[in-house]
Amino acid sequence: MMMTPQEIKDTQAWRPMGLKDEEYEKICQILDRLPNYTELGMYAVLWSEHCSYKHSRPLFKHFPTQGDCILVGPGENAGAVDIGDGLAIVMKVESHNHPSYVEPYEGAATGVGGILRDIFTMGARPIASLNSLRFGNPKDEYVRYLVRGVVAGIGDYGNATGVPTVAGEISFDESYQGNCLVNAMSVGLVRHDSITKATASGVGNPVMVVGSTTGRDGIHGATFASAEFSEENEEKRPSVQVGDPFTEKLLIEACLELIASGVVVGIQDMGAAGLTSSSSEMASNAGSGIEMDLTLVPQREEGMSAYEIMLSESQERMLVIPKAGAEEQVKEIFAKRGLLAVVVGKVTDDGMLRLFHHGELAAEVPAKSLTTDGAPSYVPPAEKPQYLEKLWGYDFDELPDLEHSKIQDTFLQLLGSSNIASRRWVWEQYDQMAQLGTIVGPGSDAGVLRIPGTKRGIALTIDCNGRYCYQNPKRGAALAVAEAARNIYASGAKPLAITDGLNLGSPERPQIYWQLKETVFGLAEACRALGTPVVGGNVSLYNETAGEAIFPTPVVGMLGVFEDVQKHATISFKNEGDLIFLVGENRNELSGSEYLKVCHDLVAGPGPKLDLETEKRNGEFCHTIISDGLVSSCHDLSEGGLAIGLAECALAGEIGAQVKLYCPGRTDSLLFGETQARFVISLSEENAESVRALAEERGVPLSLLGRVGGDKFTVEIGETRVIDGELTQIAELWNSGLERLLGEKSGA
Amino acid sequence: MKFAVVVFPGTSGEGDCIHVLKGLLGHEVTILSHKETSLGDAQCVILPGGASYGDYLRPGALAKSTPIMEPIRKFAQAGGLVLGVGNGFQVLLEAGLLPGAMLPNQSLRFIARPQLLRVENTNTPFTKLYQKGQLIKMPIAHGSGNYYLDPEGLLELEGNGQIVFRYADKTGEIGDNPNGSVGNIAGITNPRGNVLGMMPHPERSTEEVLGSTDGLALFQGIMEVLERGKA
Numbered sequence A: 001m002m003m004t005p006q007e008i009k010d011t012q013a014w015r016p017m018g019l020k021d022e023e024y025e026k027i028c029q030i031l032d033r034l035p036n037y038t039e040l041g042m043y044a045v046l047w048s049e050h051c052s053y054k055h056s057r058p059l060f061k062h063f064p065t066q067g068d069c070i071l072v073g074p075g076e077n078a079g080a081v082d083i084g085d086g087l088a089i090v091m092k093v094e095s096h097n098h099p100s101y102v103e104p105y106e107g108a109a110t111g112v113g114g115i116l117r118d119i120f121t122m123g124a125r126p127i128a129s130l131n132s133l134r135f136g137n138p139k140d141e142y143v144r145y146l147v148r149g150v151v152a153g154i155g156d157y158g159n160a161t162g163v164p165t166v167a168g169e170i171s172f173d174e175s176y177q178g179n180c181l182v183n184a185m186s187v188g189l190v191r192h193d194s195i196t197k198a199t200a201s202g203v204g205n206p207v208m209v210v211g212s213t214t215g216r217d218g219i220h221g222a223t224f225a226s227a228e229f230s231e232e233n234e235e236k237r238p239s240v241q242v243g244d245p246f247t248e249k250l251l252i253e254a255c256l257e258l259i260a261s262g263v264v265v266g267i268q269d270m271g272a273a274g275l276t277s278s279s280s281e282m283a284s285n286a287g288s289g290i291e292m293d294l295t296l297v298p299q300r301e302e303g304m305s306a307y308e309i310m311l312s313e314s315q316e317r318m319l320v321i322p323k324a325g326a327e328e329q330v331k332e333i334f335a336k337r338g339l340l341a342v343v344v345g346k347v348t349d350d351g352m353l354r355l356f357h358h359g360e361l362a363a364e365v366p367a368k369s370l371t372t373d374g375a376p377s378y379v380p381p382a383e384k385p386q387y388l389e390k391l392w393g394y395d396f397d398e399l400p401d402l403e404h405s406k407i408q409d410t411f412l413q414l415l416g417s418s419n420i421a422s423r424r425w426v427w428e429q430y431d432q433m434a435q436l437g438t439i440v441g442p443g444s445d446a447g448v449l450r451i452p453g454t455k456r457g458i459a460l461t462i463d464c465n466g467r468y469c470y471q472n473p474k475r476g477a478a479l480a481v482a483e484a485a486r487n488i489y490a491s492g493a494k495p496l497a498i499t500d501g502l503n504l505g506s507p508e509r510p511q512i513y514w515q516l517k518e519t520v521f522g523l524a525e526a527c528r529a530l531g532t533p534v535v536g537g538n539v540s541l542y543n544e545t546a547g548e549a550i551f552p553t554p555v556v557g558m559l560g561v562f563e564d565v566q567k568h569a570t571i572s573f574k575n576e577g578d579l580i581f582l583v584g585e586n587r588n589e590l591s592g593s594e595y596l597k598v599c600h601d602l603v604a605g606p607g608p609k610l611d612l613e614t615e616k617r618n619g620e621f622c623h624t625i626i627s628d629g630l631v632s633s634c635h636d637l638s639e640g641g642l643a644i645g646l647a648e649c650a651l652a653g654e655i656g657a658q659v660k661l662y663c664p665g666r667t668d669s670l671l672f673g674e675t676q677a678r679f680v681i682s683l684s685e686e687n688a689e690s691v692r693a694l695a696e697e698r699g700v701p702l703s704l705l706g707r708v709g710g711d712k713f714t715v716e717i718g719e720t721r722v723i724d725g726e727l728t729q730i731a732e733l734w735n736s737g738l739e740r741l742l743g744e745k746s747g748a
Numbered sequence B: 001m002k003f004a005v006v007v008f009p010g011t012s013g014e015g016d017c018i019h020v021l022k023g024l025l026g027h028e029v030t031i032l033s034h035k036e037t038s039l040g041d042a043q044c045v046i047l048p049g050g051a052s053y054g055d056y057l058r059p060g061a062l063a064k065s066t067p068i069m070e071p072i073r074k075f076a077q078a079g080g081l082v083l084g085v086g087n088g089f090q091v092l093l094e095a096g097l098l099p100g101a102m103l104p105n106q107s108l109r110f111i112a113r114p115q116l117l118r119v120e121n122t123n124t125p126f127t128k129l130y131q132k133g134q135l136i137k138m139p140i141a142h143g144s145g146n147y148y149l150d151p152e153g154l155l156e157l158e159g160n161g162q163i164v165f166r167y168a169d170k171t172g173e174i175g176d177n178p179n180g181s182v183g184n185i186a187g188i189t190n191p192r193g194n195v196l197g198m199m200p201h202p203e204r205s206t207e208e209v210l211g212s213t214d215g216l217a218l219f220q221g222i223m224e225v226l227e228r229g230k231a
Helices: A005-011 A021-031 A037-046 A057-062 A097-102 A104-120 A141-161 A231-239 A245-260 A274-286 A306-311 A327-335 A387-392 A404-415 A466-471 A473-491 A510-530 A594-600 A612-627 A641-653 A667-672 A685-698 A727-741 B014-024 B069-077 B087-094 B151-159 B216-230
Strands: A070-072 A079-084 A087-095 A125-135 A165-172 A181-191 A206-211 A264-269 A289-293 A317-322 A340-348 A352-357 A360-366 A438-440 A447-450 A457-463 A494-503 A534-540 A553-562 A579-583 A633-636 A657-661 A679-683 A702-708 A712-717 A720-726 B002-007 B028-033 B044-047 B081-085 B101-103 B111-119 B135-142 B146-148 B163-167 B185-189 B195-198
Touching: A005 A037, A021 A037, A021 A360, A037 A274, A037 A306, A037 A360, A057 A510, A079 A494, A079 A534, A079 A553, A087 A104, A087 A494, A087 A553, A097 A104, A097 A141, A097 A181, A104 A125, A104 A141, A104 A181, A104 A245, A104 A264, A125 A141, A125 A245, A125 A447, A125 A457, A125 A553, A141 A165, A141 A181, A141 A245, A165 A447, A165 A457, A181 A457, A181 A494, A181 A534, A181 A553, A206 A245, A206 A289, A206 A327, A245 A264, A245 A317, A245 A327, A264 A274, A274 A289, A274 A306, A274 A317, A274 A352, A306 A352, A306 A360, A317 A327, A327 A340, A404 A594, A404 A641, A404 A667, A404 A720, A404 A727, A457 A473, A466 A473, A466 A553, A473 A494, A473 A510, A473 A553, A473 A612, A473 A633, A473 A679, A494 A510, A510 A534, A510 A553, A510 A612, A579 A612, A579 A641, A579 A685, A594 A641, A594 A667, A612 A633, A612 A679, A612 A685, A633 A641, A641 A657, A641 A667, A641 A679, A641 A702, A641 A712, A641 A727, A667 A712, A679 A685, A685 A702, A712 A727, A720 A727, B002 B014, B014 B028, B044 B069, B044 B087, B069 B081, B081 B087, B081 B216, B087 B101, B087 B195, B111 B185, B146 B185, B163 B195
Parallel strands: A087 A534, A125 A165, A289 A352, A494 A534, A657 A712, B002 B028, B002 B044, B044 B081, B081 B195
Antiparallel strands: A070 A079, A079 A087, A087 A181, A125 A181, A206 A317, A206 A340, A264 A317, A289 A340, A352 A360, A438 A447, A447 A457, A457 A553, A494 A553, A579 A679, A579 A702, A633 A679, A657 A702, A712 A720, B101 B146, B111 B135, B111 B163, B163 B185, B185 B195
């Protein structure tokens, strides 16, 4: 038997649901009575961090969200950005960290499913997926199990729904050992006039549940995502939902046909907190109320209570408000695909979410009080973590420079290391070409897609260096935006907007809240400087196990646009004899580098220096020379620095390169330091003059590094040849590096 | 030419086929739902890629029992041209229109990458514009492309020239097997040569900007045969 309101009060039953005592008091005030068990459950999920962003929401006001190209900003299912010709790109990032750690395959698969629904809910056809993954040590058995499961889960769901995965990132650090990160990003295409919103307006309009049936799976998934990990995670497996990509594919087609038919007033995905969140948000958005008879909700299990129906996170379901009278038309569109569409209630005008079950009133609460408009919000105390002083105080002069004789081995060691080796093993598990839009797939700086029926194209990337963020959260966050922009510029596109996924530890700890604040400030600063507003995103807090938080990891998904997509670039060196140039300056800095981590097991200093003005100037320069058709290749420099960046261009192009460097400072910093705002370009000799002239005009540092050609990759410093390798041998090391580390290749 | 593209619930590759046949080559294309009981006046039937019925049970296992398969069977028996790509190939195998069966990839992982193929038989409507032994590049994207047939069946297949594409390496030798397929088989026909099933995607290799144009000749071969048939 379910507890009575008085028993709830007596036993403090809100606590196991994750509600604080004062939050329970607030609910009693809102209702002017004691909540019943169903109502308490509804508040508990919707007031969880996952749904209400109660610790992060007050910070969002710092984000720039306006811009000429922004059609729909934060607050809807996903943001929408104008790309010209009456078309818009809809995009969003979502995290599925906790479920993926407990059940990697289904956790990751349902992450993809959920973010796809956020896209087609807006009326957009999903045209591309990206993902950003973080794991612990790849040699650890459980980490390997996670990687295998997550990658397969993402792949199988995306592949079966016919949405290509065009870019992404995966990296490894002990910081994520007990708490992996699985962030999925989805991107859709829609005509401006077809953008649909989550609103329940029009009193008397029917409320319909469409798609899959409702079961007991995933109850309290959102609450689960809003608490730290403990020893009992195994017990939480039932909180993880199970994905059904086949139904999702049918649902995509049915929803897009429904939206095109013009009878939809509002539509909303039933994601976290299922029916509770979708109904209260739609009513709240319209300032209306919703009344539902839960007995009518199609159920896959018998004897479900109102509580279970409202909190179920069964996948592949949507809530639809059609115009009154169009019920049959809706049913027909779904029935054609073997899907359910059932009227379960109607829109009212009293602002209440009123639920009946077996003829009895099961819950009655103000719809707005459940949503972010009504949920409590907190500004917890912030305190700068002590570890930073220690990191920042490191004296790099203590570190001996790399001897010339050791450079070759160091280079090879880095090339095969977990964060630099080729990601081919991962992306070969994703269909990259479905829908025939992908012009540049994974393995370059950004994914590039053509837009059917136009000359236009888009570039997509998702980036973050968690270590930089640990070393300096604000700067690291800004660098994540800068790197994303660099990837867009290097593809030849113009950066337009971002969607972000903030992954951090518990905001209830002052040091973590400080990180969160700084992270938001850093993102905001960089987005302003680079002219890329935030169109929405996701916050995942409580990413910690046994008191150890992950690196603050604000993942940045960025969209860029091409007026003419023919004019794009890839990282591959292409032509024998092309000249290689560096755009930007090498600074004497090693902080935050993979080199320090891999070769010295050292994390020290405040990370690479941030200079947003230079980022913009150098990036726009690359954009211009690519648009003018002056270059053969362009690659931004990131993890591994100049030596690795050059090697990546040669490896991607399967053509050698001969490089000669001048070294005024430290050798290790020259070769492997991660100074920002740099690109490596290659171009024909005949274009060199124009490119030089433009660089001078724009005040962009440009220096000749060498030539493309042959089947060797060589680097000389002064008169000494410090790297000398057959490209095929280097390629073998680089291509198989990740597989070997993950134990997927024999000889590991 | 009139092409029919069959769409089962869950199929996602129909758009790619329409893009090539209609958008690039200018032919008439009709979409046929799995519930149809007639192919209309189609001159060539294509079963596209994508996970029909979510690949549940086995890829192609549920699609084979849908109403559309009966007219396809009759059409094939009468010598009509039928092409199954990826999941379409799996459906043709499950339906018994082609011999053998498809197992999960040996790695047990989905694999998507550009793949070299060697053309083994040019004496079919689909491959007549290729050279025997020609190396061509087409993308693969599948989780179950590990073709299996027993040794006797395999001998028969070889004897009849039913093996039309094999996975090959850069040197043109049989190698670089992506999925464990017996004999590196990437595509086969029925004995008569009018039904082709293949795991690589010719419709994804028809434009330079997408990485290869080696699939075009396959569609052009079909067109030539249909032109002549009409004349």
